[in-house]
Amino acid sequence: MDDMPSSNEAAVDYSLLEKVNPVFLTAKMTLFQLAANGDPDAAALAESMGLTLEETQNSANTTTTPEQVLGGTIMLEARYRTMASLAESSGYTLVDLPCGYTPRAITFAKKGLPYYGLDLPVVIREISSQVNAMVSPEEREFIHYKEVDATNYASLEKAVSDIDGEVCINTEGLLMYFTDSEAGALCNNIRRILKMKGGCWYVADPESSLQYIATMRALVGDRFLQIMQNAKQQTKDKSDVEIGKNSLMASPADIEGTTKRAMAFLAEHGLKRERVIVAEHLPELDSLSKISPEQANAIREGMSSCAYWKVTLDETAPTVELPSSEAKNFTLNGAIQNGTLSLNLSGRLDTISAPTLLTFFEKVEKEHSVESVLVDCSNLEYVSSAGLRVLAIMRRACAGGVTLANSNEFVADVIEQTGFGAVLTIV
Numbered sequence: 001m002d003d004m005p006s007s008n009e010a011a012v013d014y015s016l017l018e019k020v021n022p023v024f025l026t027a028k029m030t031l032f033q034l035a036a037n038g039d040p041d042a043a044a045l046a047e048s049m050g051l052t053l054e055e056t057q058n059s060a061n062t063t064t065t066p067e068q069v070l071g072g073t074i075m076l077e078a079r080y081r082t083m084a085s086l087a088e089s090s091g092y093t094l095v096d097l098p099c100g101y102t103p104r105a106i107t108f109a110k111k112g113l114p115y116y117g118l119d120l121p122v123v124i125r126e127i128s129s130q131v132n133a134m135v136s137p138e139e140r141e142f143i144h145y146k147e148v149d150a151t152n153y154a155s156l157e158k159a160v161s162d163i164d165g166e167v168c169i170n171t172e173g174l175l176m177y178f179t180d181s182e183a184g185a186l187c188n189n190i191r192r193i194l195k196m197k198g199g200c201w202y203v204a205d206p207e208s209s210l211q212y213i214a215t216m217r218a219l220v221g222d223r224f225l226q227i228m229q230n231a232k233q234q235t236k237d238k239s240d241v242e243i244g245k246n247s248l249m250a251s252p253a254d255i256e257g258t259t260k261r262a263m264a265f266l267a268e269h270g271l272k273r274e275r276v277i278v279a280e281h282l283p284e285l286d287s288l289s290k291i292s293p294e295q296a297n298a299i300r301e302g303m304s305s306c307a308y309w310k311v312t313l314d315e316t317a318p319t320v321e322l323p324s325s326e327a328k329n330f331t332l333n334g335a336i337q338n339g340t341l342s343l344n345l346s347g348r349l350d351t352i353s354a355p356t357l358l359t360f361f362e363k364v365e366k367e368h369s370v371e372s373v374l375v376d377c378s379n380l381e382y383v384s385s386a387g388l389r390v391l392a393i394m395r396r397a398c399a400g401g402v403t404l405a406n407s408n409e410f411v412a413d414v415i416e417q418t419g420f421g422a423v424l425t426i427v
Helices: 014-020 023-036 040-049 053-057 066-090 104-110 121-132 153-160 180-197 208-239 252-268 286-290 293-305 354-367 385-397 409-417
Strands: 093-096 115-119 143-147 167-171 199-203 271-277 307-313 331-337 340-349 372-383 402-405
Touching: 023 040, 023 066, 040 104, 040 121, 066 104, 066 167, 066 199, 066 208, 066 286, 066 307, 093 104, 104 115, 104 143, 115 121, 115 153, 121 143, 143 153, 153 180, 167 180, 180 199, 180 252, 180 271, 180 307, 180 409, 208 252, 208 293, 252 271, 331 354, 340 354, 340 385, 354 385, 372 385, 372 409, 385 402
Parallel strands: 093 115, 093 167, 115 143, 167 199, 340 372, 372 402
Antiparallel strands: 199 307, 271 307, 331 340
16 A cells, blocks of 8 residues: 655646636636726736736636627626725725735725735735735735635634724625535625624625626627527536526526525525616726627616625524634545555645645546545535535546545535535445
């Protein structure tokens, strides 16, 4: 039996990050598209990061058509600018979750407004150094970058602990990649933060499919259905999770039913929502100058039926039992014998730790013949869709499959709810 290393110090490359966290590529795409539309801070930031069109629109895992790029550019700029305006007008401290690679911190700091950007460690370490180099020492005092996992309350609590007063939490482009268990964990965490600090949560995601339909229909007419189907399939192919299927995402096929489901889901977690009509808060968009006036007017008209959600505490809701804020680190140990890689996982297999597991597995694959994987989950407390994506990647690479042993009830339920039970063997 060959012993494997118990810790994972190897660097994680960006292609691995995209595999386990699909929103990672979108974060850089947003920056590049803002830069292409003439935002000077976005342009300077994109240049300093060396971003290119090919890197942000296409990758080893996905490709994008010119029509999708244009529609995505318009929608992303509308969301980015409108959500920033709503956050600023709230009068609360902005907590950007996830902050990605946008120049929003620079914009707020120039106005003398506090900004808290929260994201995965690899994003924060990259963006914080870039942004801090672009602002004055005085402006730097307003910018706070924090490393978090949105489903981990302990990390969120620590990130906002030094904020005095109420908070405005902004979430853009995150929920569509979440499973129900992750969305529930996020709602629980948001509720606890709002209970502690006060304020509100602006979330752009629930009606994002409606906004995309309105945008693409204005641009390409009846062809928008085929384009949307292609885009959805590509996103599903690269994420291993069916997009937009958690209980907070409204479906164009059943707006009334899925909206009621989403409101009930929020209520279960002690929250309520108010629709904020996009068209009523939509600023001038640089991206609309690239299309005809008729198309631009059609997009503005379409946004009159779309909304972002302002979520607040529901004081009438019954007390919600919430998990402990204790967070344990992720560790793994492994050994390989006769082509079977045996792994022992402890702690949380989430968006922060999933790249570590994938890096470890790919390193072992290069040095040994791996025919099957046996994972001891007795000490695994939590698994997210990012972790499940890694297990699915491992399954595709092994003829003998991946077997999970000694899973607790939560881990087993998440695997079954997400459909991964069809490809992973649970003992």
